[in-house]
Amino acid sequence: MEDPFGIREAGSTPWREIWAGCTTFLAMAYITAVNPAILAEAGMPRSDVFSATCLASALATAVMGLWARYPVALAPGMGLNAFFAFSICKGLGAPWEVALSAVLVAGVVFLVLSLGGIREKLLAAVPPVLTAGCAGGIGLFIALIGLQKAGIVAPHPATMIAMGDLSKGAAPYAAGGILLTMLLVSARVPGALLLGIGATWILLVLGGAAPAPQAWVRAPALPEHTLGKAFRHLSKALSPEYLGVVAALVFVDLFDTMGTLLALASGAGMLREDGSLPRASRAFTADALGTILGGILGTSTVTSYIESGAGMAAGGRTGLTALVTAALFLLALPFAPLVAAVPEAAAAPALVLVGAFLLHPLKRVHLEKPADAVPVLVMVLGMPACYSIEKGLGFGFIAYVLCRAGAGRFKEISPLVWFLALAFLARFVFLPHV
Numbered sequence: 001m002e003d004p005f006g007i008r009e010a011g012s013t014p015w016r017e018i019w020a021g022c023t024t025f026l027a028m029a030y031i032t033a034v035n036p037a038i039l040a041e042a043g044m045p046r047s048d049v050f051s052a053t054c055l056a057s058a059l060a061t062a063v064m065g066l067w068a069r070y071p072v073a074l075a076p077g078m079g080l081n082a083f084f085a086f087s088i089c090k091g092l093g094a095p096w097e098v099a100l101s102a103v104l105v106a107g108v109v110f111l112v113l114s115l116g117g118i119r120e121k122l123l124a125a126v127p128p129v130l131t132a133g134c135a136g137g138i139g140l141f142i143a144l145i146g147l148q149k150a151g152i153v154a155p156h157p158a159t160m161i162a163m164g165d166l167s168k169g170a171a172p173y174a175a176g177g178i179l180l181t182m183l184l185v186s187a188r189v190p191g192a193l194l195l196g197i198g199a200t201w202i203l204l205v206l207g208g209a210a211p212a213p214q215a216w217v218r219a220p221a222l223p224e225h226t227l228g229k230a231f232r233h234l235s236k237a238l239s240p241e242y243l244g245v246v247a248a249l250v251f252v253d254l255f256d257t258m259g260t261l262l263a264l265a266s267g268a269g270m271l272r273e274d275g276s277l278p279r280a281s282r283a284f285t286a287d288a289l290g291t292i293l294g295g296i297l298g299t300s301t302v303t304s305y306i307e308s309g310a311g312m313a314a315g316g317r318t319g320l321t322a323l324v325t326a327a328l329f330l331l332a333l334p335f336a337p338l339v340a341a342v343p344e345a346a347a348a349p350a351l352v353l354v355g356a357f358l359l360h361p362l363k364r365v366h367l368e369k370p371a372d373a374v375p376v377l378v379m380v381l382g383m384p385a386c387y388s389i390e391k392g393l394g395f396g397f398i399a400y401v402l403c404r405a406g407a408g409r410f411k412e413i414s415p416l417v418w419f420l421a422l423a424f425l426a427r428f429v430f431l432p433h434v
Helices: 014-028 031-042 046-068 080-091 096-115 118-125 128-150 171-186 192-206 229-237 240-267 280-297 308-313 319-331 333-340 344-357 360-364 370-386 389-406 415-430
Strands: 074-076 153-156 160-163 302-304
Touching (some): 014 319, 031 080, 031 096, 031 192, 031 333, 031 344, 046 280, 046 302, 046 319, 074 280, 080 389, 096 118, 096 240, 118 415, 128 153, 128 240, 128 360, 171 192, 192 344, 229 240, 229 280, 240 280, 240 308, 319 333
Antiparallel strands (some): 153 160
């Protein structure tokens, strides 16, 4: 076992790698419940999304472990699933089948960029301040969705949004679940988010705010209602109406994956002396294949997970860690009925806490400098305020160009940023209601 994975060379042991794989799975298993809950907002069947989530995560993670040989797990990305459900399907009114086609097209673009080594060059062309603002905006957006699902915030005719009634419905139990999950996360309890979902569900059932599950297990099955639907609408996804959607999917995952891999490799001391990532094209290819498989099976964009850091902290250093995590995703398949019965409010703690985790890149922003602070503020506020990741992203690029140009710092604006800012501006002017 040590030879193909280089376990001894990495200073690890097989048992340590296995334990690390289990730890990584516990840290990110919440996605098997949260992803179906979010994509159900787009009208997708929960049980099929659960199966697609487990299968796509297992296959992509196995590729990462066997080929790229990194202890990194992949699954449908938080933020990208919200973009799928709330921006593409609810915002644009696109059927979820068309959104899956857009994911598949984006995956093919990822694959071409990864195999051609273009992905690394594109990353260098976009300033870190915009990638940090993107992550922070998605974090606030996801947290807002969680609070809405819990009933902790509600619509208001005068202020648009206000505190919900915390004395009835699911709100008091979800609020208690969020507080409990905060304690578990702060105490670094393994699987804290998954435990938070389970505890909140129990509170909801005991309080009469949600029904108890009628079934726990079933024979593993393919996602029959979503499998292959992405192929039927490829022409629609490639139409001018949806090219902006595909571009946004590519952009968000491009920088999310690179930031995640660099952060994990840096923390584990796996970077080269010049700060570059060994076997980067293989890691990016695994990510791209995961997205393609996700689109075919029936889920949103698959990407590398920062929760893999939990397994690395437990000693994981090789692809065996990822292979163990992949096996556990497959072992989760029989529990589709149980996950399909998870009420929306039970997912609120995971959404709120994941939203908080996504704020960490903002620490790299020099907020004392207006040319950095303004684009980040526009992006971070734009996503939840417009209920659209894509619109917030566009506002951030436009604000960045205006601030840099206004200060006469034209050299800091790359040709790619100019192009994206002008493209978003044209989109807002000519397609304001899309």
